[in-house]
Every structure is written in structure tokens, then in C-alpha cells.
Amino acid sequence: MPLFIAAIVLALSAIPCCLSIWPIPRSLDSGNQILKLSGLFDISINFTNPPQDLLDAVTRTKYSIQTDQLERLIVGRGLSDSTAFGSAKTLRTLMLALEQSASTAQPIATEAIVALDARDEGYSLSVPLDGSAGVVSANTTLGLLRGLSTFEQLWYTYDGTIYTNYAPLTIVNDSPAYAYRGFMLDTARNFFSVSDVKRTLDAMYLVKKDLLSLSGSPIRLSQINTFHWHITDSQSWPIQVVQFPELAQAGAYSTNQSYTPGDIQDVVTYAGERGIDVLVEIDTPGHTAIIGASHPEYVACYLSDWITFASEPPAGQLRLADASVTNFTAAVLAAVAETLPSTMFSTGGDELDTACYAADGPTQMMLNESGRTLFEALDIFTSATHGALHALGKTAVVWEEMVLEYNTTTLRNDTIVMVWISSDDAAAVVQRGYRIVHAPSNYFYLDCGAGDPIGNDPTGNSWCDPFKTWQESYTFNPLANISSAQVSLVLGGEQLLWTEQSGPENLDSIVWPRAASSAEVFWTGDTLPDGFDRVGNISEALPRLHDVRYRMVQRGIKAIRLQPEWCALRPQVCDG
């Protein structure tokens, strides 16, 4: 029968069927024999003075392996493996080793926010078949963390026995193809609590409160290393800024729906310990209507007809030609940025509505007085606001229009540009010499295809239909139309959740496991360890994505199903 022939052909791939690691390491040599985990299993560290967050990561890893209780996704769920349990060896120790080139071990949180071009996430991992100690080695504690995340995905449980069926396993010098592998969450259209954010970084449901810090991370599981926090927008201003308390007082949906400075630090610390850099975005000068709730004099078209003056309600954007607005904006950005450890900060810059500025009397008056065009004024605004960030040692991040539509001339060369309108725009930005992060709506927008938030739309289809499936994002090519000389300008990419129609209720299910698909695009790159192209690899990837999805559910993340369980238990049998 054609079905079984297809399955046999696929089984010849060098990646063992259903290997559970996501993203797949760039180098991999694994067997298919059983190795059990000792009841006395422990993780040792071969160097002195390990940082506390590495010790915590070790504790979390041991906890996850002990409690995942994930049965293999095959018919019988591990029954067939259990016949080998009697003769299998037992792993007692995993050793964490810093390479000799490493200097004094830094906290993971420190290594996680090193500038992208200097960040070191590489690691090697060996898990021998004979029961002798496994080893994770790396130059950095961040690399050790990546190795731990890989290691913890190897383990299944059947009838009380914790085991892997991929022994012996050797990974040599696995490191990400791209330095930036992100996930963006918009907390302004609808509010998400700190615990929602932390659950996204980590698992919080179902585990007892005192075990929260021990639980597993969907972001960490998939080696995503950047949380892009689109924290404000025209609808609400949830971040409390100490120097500008009026912004959240007037602009948050409620006091309960705002982030205190302590909340922000809590998220940043929590993320850093898990190897995740937090890139905060205060979108300016557009997407700022809510600033009008406390500073109406700073906002053009405030609450005017949105159909004429904005891409979505409510209308309103900063009067960028006004020097006092520029100073205010620079001060707000600096006030937020100075509290954050990341080297990156985003000033946004998307979807400026020129019709609004054309109709705004104060803006036109100021442009006439100065003799500047709107975009010349934007140049000055950008220079000032980015200058405030540069003074704090930050690298500015902007959306693509700043380069492609507004022809901003004052962007510093090291500015990072996010390409969102279309993947086709990436090449043009690179040609201008800027570094890019791929965030294209046609591949990576998790909100697409779930409706239209405009109240009286009779069909209600989303502007970026259809739904972006995991397959769509998995087959993305980061280097399309990029010349080999420009490859180094491609920093990576991210999947994004804009929240017009999302909230805490569907956060897990609309994000996971889909947002893990790009993690493999940007960690593993174009070529799989077996030499095959990633883009043609959906059929092999799906069982591994099932595996990470079922593991997330075991950790309390409400990730959606990708197939009927009948198919999840029968790799490749539900291929077409």
C-alpha cells in the first residue's frame, strides 16, 4: 500500500523518526537505544562559583524531567520501549562544563543580554549509552542553559520509568543560525497580566504556586531568546512610568490592568534567568492616541474619525513637528529604557498617517514656520528620540516604514529594522545597509485569519487572511533575495501576536505551538543535521512539533492540537 511505502522512505532520513528535540540541533548524531534515568539522577557543575540562575536552571531542569510524565507519541505510548528497560543502562549524572576558554562564569541573565553579534549560545552535549556521565559543555552559562533545554526534551515516561530512546546521542557545537529568535506580544489592545506574560516565558498553570519558578518554559523549550514586548499602543498605556505617572493613570484600562515598575523588573529578571532578552517597544510617533488622554495638546487627530485618519480606531498620533512633543517623547523613552538591561529598545515608527498630519492645524503651522516637510520633521524627531536611547547605550529598533517609506536620514547605521508589511520588503531594507529582523505579516502574524475587530464589518474577515499555519512559518526562507555579502545583516526573526481579538483567554492556544515553528527556522537554519533542506521538511518536523506541543500541555501550557490524536500517534501516516 502506498501509505506504508511512503513511511518507509521517510524512515530512511538520518533524523530518527520522532526525535523529540525542537529546534533540531545543527549537528546531531543519535542512536535509537534505550537509556533510563536514575532515580538518583543529578546534574553536577564542574566549575566553582556557578551563578545562582544557573543553579536555578539546574533545579528547574531536574524538576521538569521528573514531572513531565510525557509518554511517547506512538501507538502503545511506550509499551514497546518497555521490553528493553530490563537490559538498559541508567544515567546517573549530567555534568555541566564551561570550556577552558571561559573566564569567570557570568549569570545567565548577563549572557542573555549581550549584544547580538557577541552573544554566545553554543553548546555541545553527549549522552553515552553505557550509563557514564552525560556532559553539556559551553563557553557561557547561556550555552549551558541551551544544552539543558535540549537535554530535558530527550526524556519520556512509561509506567514509572523515565527514559530516552535516542541513546547514544552526541551534539557537537550546536549554535543558532541566527542571533535573534523572538516572540512579540502586544499588551495594549488588550491587557495581559504579569502572570500571563510569565506563563508565556514559562509554565504557571497547574503547578503549585511554590513551584512556579521550577516549571518549564515554552519559549525556553523552543530556544526563543527574545521577548519583544509591544507594551503601548493607541488603545491603552499600561506601563507606569515613574516620571510620567499621568500616562498610565489616564491611559491604562484600569489600575489593575497596568504594569508597575516592579512588574516590569519582575518580568525582565524572570526572562533573563531563562536566557531571554526583553526588547521593550514604545511605539512612536504613531500608535499613540492614548497619550491624548493625559496630554491632548501633544496628539494630532485625537479621537477624530479613524477611517480618515488612522489604520484602526482610535485615531491620534504625536505632533512630531512640535519641539515640546519631541522632548517629551525622548524623555518618556529614556525613562523607560534606563530601567531595562537589554541593549535594544524599539521606538516603533510604523503606520504614520500623513492625512492626519495634513489636516492638523498645529502641525501644519509648525511645518510652515520651520520650512520643513513632514518627513524632515520626522528626521529631527527621530534623531532626538534615538539620541536619548543612544545616550543610554541602547541600540534602536524600528519598523520598516522608517527606512522604506519615510526615508529617514538620521537613523544610525546600527539601527535594527523589523520587516512586517511583507517578506518581500526585507531585501530593500538590507540593501540600505540596515540589519533586519524578519517579522513579516504574510508568514509570522499569529493573529491573522481570526476575524476583523471593526464593529460593523458584515463578513468580518481579517486584513491579513488567511491564518498563518505552522507550516507556513516553518517554510520561511530568511535569505530570500539576500545576497551572500548581506547575509550578516539578517539577525533573525520572530512571530507576533497583535491582540485586537486576543486576550489572556486564548493566549496559549493562539501562540503555541505555532510560535515554536520559527524557532527552528532561526536556530537550525536552512539545512538540517541530515543535510536535507528545512523547507521541504514539514513531514519530519511535525512529529517533533507534536512532541514539544504535548510536552507544553504536560507543563500547563494550553497549546493547541495540530492533528487528531490518532495522527499524532502515527508519524507520517496522516500525510497526504
Added chain:
Amino acid sequence: MPLFIAAIVLALSAIPCCLSIWPIPRSLDSGNQILKLSGLFDISINFTNPPQDLLDAVTRTKYSIQTDQLERLIVGRGLSDSTAFGSAKTLRTLMLALEQSASTAQPIATEAIVALDARDEGYSLSVPLDGSAGVVSANTTLGLLRGLSTFEQLWYTYDGTIYTNYAPLTIVNDSPAYAYRGFMLDTARNFFSVSDVKRTLDAMYLVKKDLLSLSGSPIRLSQINTFHWHITDSQSWPIQVVQFPELAQAGAYSTNQSYTPGDIQDVVTYAGERGIDVLVEIDTPGHTAIIGASHPEYVACYLSDWITFASEPPAGQLRLADASVTNFTAAVLAAVAETLPSTMFSTGGDELDTACYAADGPTQMMLNESGRTLFEALDIFTSATHGALHALGKTAVVWEEMVLEYNTTTLRNDTIVMVWISSDDAAAVVQRGYRIVHAPSNYFYLDCGAGDPIGNDPTGNSWCDPFKTWQESYTFNPLANISSAQVSLVLGGEQLLWTEQSGPENLDSIVWPRAASSAEVFWTGDTLPDGFDRVGNISEALPRLHDVRYRMVQRGIKAIRLQPEWCALRPQVCDG
């Protein structure tokens, strides 16, 4: 500004802005003054020997009103209402009255399963402004329940005061436009626990276990009266049938992922007490591959190449030309149906794969021996299986192909036909004289637009893209191309969740509040109480749908957002 002009025009509608009732009653006269709920509020019953499930419904209603703690969806969330609290009257009593024509009060669960043409859900409701007793009156306890569901939606909380701002309110003889208003859940592609099912009928999260029976119901809130339980399919057989234990033993995903007879009764009882009829479907003769796990001799094309022999994996369907298979099927259906109180039972009948039967040696041999065509054999199979149901007093329900594709000649005239392939097919079924339930994929399939479960589909778009928005289903016309003489054949409709890519994790969010949209289509009908057409009513409907959605969330149902909260608080301001 055009925005405010639009808002004023809309405010002239006779339905007060943001009236919280969903579905809107067919007759309605409401004011806009404040009436508070007394701290001593109680619900009294004016007749003797009320059934226990009505007493329980009273307890639940009081509990919901006291605990919803829903603030109004306006800027300030009720602050502007609170200025009137001092002078407002207080409601102390709601009286439940059976009309004099009513005989001895029956349990709600009994009234809820009366045959559709005799079911009486009508009620009247008055809530005076002066604080004198409110009254719900009806001919049946089921009607009283519908009145209670309407009443409990009137109440908001602000700063500890429970109040309505729609007093005085009078509803006279509200009753549904259509008798069948359903929701279908497929528990075979992926499994849902009894608590998932009950949560769909009712709210279970966040309330203490001992309050489970007190909590509110999303189905009841939206006056949906039928739970269509698509309980088996080719992927799994989760229902334990006492006389045929092998079916679930071999066909359930696991013992934990199956329904005991007690589980089924638990759901049926739970639903009946909440005014919900349970229509169970055992889909035959197609969609039955899993029967091959215990009876391979009964199943054609069992696990053969699904691309050739089935609409989705796995392939396999009952050998309908085999008399022993026919007898077996009739016995299984009867064994399940005899345990259920509903007058309806569905035998399915969709997506027969004729290529499978053409390639199946045993089927071809039996057809040749009998000299019958496949569809002649299907006629005999249907006559026997439906005969078994008729013997139990059940009305058979089938999918549309039984009439439109297979030209089945043995269907009894009272068979109910579900139209799913396209809304365009409804008229043809009605023209054959059958009663229909609208379940069209192009309006009511909740799974559409969320991907394709086929493992190696490189884009992964769903066959029925795009996503069916609430607006799409809300604007459905049940009488399109139906002549006035045939209107009585239109029983109603339902929204459906097929679960190839859904599970407990996203059940709430993919279903609610979208599945409430058709409830208004089939309760309220084509004309709103203000005389306007429903189809053009999206802008007025949205704030009410927000209201029921936010109320669901207060009750622990993880219903999705339909707009940014900024828009939800500003009715019509985010219209286009």
C-alpha cells in the same frame, strides 16, 4: 465629525444601546432607569410542588446574579450609573408563575426533550421600576428557565451595588423563532473529558467544586437548547457500550479517554436540568474506521491509503452490503439510543467513499450476489438501522448526503436532515419534504480557517477557509430560497466544532462567544423587537455580544475578545 453623527443615528434605534440580553427577545419594551437588587433578593414560586431542577435553576440564577460581578462595558464601568443609586428603587422579589393553562409542573429536564414541534420555551417577564415584584410567567418550567436566563443577564455590579439600568422592562410572550438551536462537538478526533463537556454546558473553572452545579452556562446564557454530540468517528470510539465493550476497548485513545455509561447519563442529566436536549450521533456507515480495531471484518478499506479511499485519515467504513454488519450496526445504535431520553438520534451518513466500496472485494461480491447497487444496499442498511431507532420511539437525524447524493428511498418522512456542505443545499432538501437543521460549513463551522491537519501540506490552509466570524454566522438567513409553504420544515440550526485541530486546550476560545451568534439567528429570527432586520444589525448586536462574552469570562469560560477593550467600552465607536 462623522463618528459622532453615526453614533447618534444608531442611538435612535429602539433597542437601548448595549442592552445586555442575548439573544434579544422577540418582544421587548425596556426603559433606561436604574433599579437596584436588594441584598435580600429572592425568587419565589407561585405553585406547589415545583420540580427539583427548577429549584436548582433558581439557586443557580441567584448565585450567578450575586457573583457575576460584571461591570458595565462603558467608559467608567458604571461610575456614571452610580449617581442614580441613591434615588433608585430596589427589587426584592422575582416571582415565577406557571400560566393557569399549565397542568402539574414537569421537571425542566422533561420539558427540554419534548419533541421539537411540541416543545414550549415561551415566557413573559416584567421588571417594574417601582421595586414591586418582578414576574416570569410561562406555560412550562422550561419557559420559566428561559425567563430566568433572560433576567440574570440584566444585572451589573458597581462598587458593590448590583443593579440594572434597563428598568422598567417588559417582555411579552417571548418564544424562539426556531425550535432547534444547537451546538455540535466532535469528541472523536480529539477527546474531551466529561468536565470539558459540562463546562461547555456550564461554567466549571474558578468556582469551587461544591459550587459546580450552581455556576452559569454559556449554552444556557445564549438559549441554545440542543447539544449535538458527535461522539464517534474514524479516529476514536470513546463511548463505552455495555453490550459491545470491545468497541471502546480497542477504539478509545485510552481508558481515561472514554465515556462510561455513567458519564453519558451524567452529561444528559446535567444538560436536561439546564434545558438542553442531548442529540447523540453515531456516524454510520462512513466515518467508522475505528470499528476495524475490534471488528476488522466489518470494515472496508481498513487503514488503506486514505487519499484514495477517504476524505481524511484513517480510511475505513462499514461494509454496508453485509447483512451481519447491518445487524451489528442496528444493535449498536439501539444499545446507545435506548439509554438516552432524547426523541432524536443521529445515524450520520456523510461522506461515503464510493471508491472504497468499489475496491472492496467482499462488498462487490455481496452486491453482485444480491444484484443490488451500492445505494440500493444502503437503502436496506438505512431501513434496518433507522428501524431499530424507530422501535425505540426515536426520530432519526442524518446528514444531507443521505437525501441529496445517495437518494435514499427508505428515509421516513419525519427524518431530520442536517445541511452541512453548503447553505445552498438547504432548499433542495426541503423540496424533498424533509425537515432540516442548518449546519452549513460556509457559515457555522467553527473549525474553519485554523489550518489543515494533513501532515505534509506545505501551506496548511483549511479546506473551508476562511475563519467563520461571528458576523458571518450572525447574518445567516435561515429562509433563503425556502418557500413560505416550506417554512415549517426549517427546524433551526447549529454551529459546529470538528476537532481535527482542537482539544480541551482551546475549546472555550474557539467556541465562545462565536457559537452564541447563531443563537440569536434562531431564537430572535429575522426581525428584531424594534422592527429592524437582524441581518443588518451587526453594529447593534456587537455590544450585546461583548456583554455576554464578558459575562462568560466572569463565569470562568475563556471566551475570546472580539475587539480591543477600548472598543468594547465604546459601543459603535470602532465601527467602520
